[in-house]
Amino acid sequence: MAGRKGKGEDKTNKLPESSGRKGKREDKTNKLPESRVKIIMKSSPATKNIGKDALFLANIATKMFIQHLTKSAYSISNNKDELNYNDIAEIVQTKANMSFVKEMMPRTITLSQYKELMAAKGLTIEYESSEDESDETGSTSSQEQSFESSSEVY
């Protein structure tokens, strides 16, 4: 607890509590850096001027987004001790309003699954790997590799 407070600005003004969000009280000191948010907004092509109220709300909306995605992912997770990439990817791949990040967050599959997929397409994969071929039969939890955004896999 001690580590969280005191870092960054301490906004003691009371922000309205998140309506409809069960769970923890909103911590006012966890704010996204406004300057960074602004830079991202300005990097958008054809960006106009950004009103202060817009910047303020964009900041809050992004925070809500992070929490929304986190909660959704955790709710479908099998591991209640840790939130995994795959839980997040699952939400992103299945929810309609998450389609804007779909491309950059593919589900991860095991090496054996990838090989099967490629084989089904009549392709063989060449890869540099020091791993044994025998990982196809054993448990794959330590052998999992993520293959990012090669659209032909899907």
Place this chain on the structure above:
Amino acid sequence: MAQSFDDLNLPNAVVTRIAKEVLPENVSIGKEARTALAKAASVFVLYITSASNALATKNNRKTINGLDVIEAMHETDFHMFVEHLKENLEYFKKIQQEKKDAVVKQKLQKDGESNCAASNDNADENDIQ
């Protein structure tokens, strides 16, 4: 697409802290998950900016305002954010107004003080009675 976000990423640490607010205390967030959340959040900023821009343009404005952002939530299918954002917009306006009032008040005080200084010299003479 992910590679181009080097400096346009939101800081991992803050994103993680925000995420942890809605998780039970003992739950950790994997390293890849943290990065994914931060990247997704950055893309979200761009996404709502784009939507807000479009709305401002539609209304012949050159500046995105708070209402554009709220309307953008409808456009992007994040309706559940609208209520909270509306509350915050009201809060923001209130704070802005209070700031303005404070500035005006300060100014008046200063003017008042300089007037007082002038009339105090007279008052002292009277008080001594």
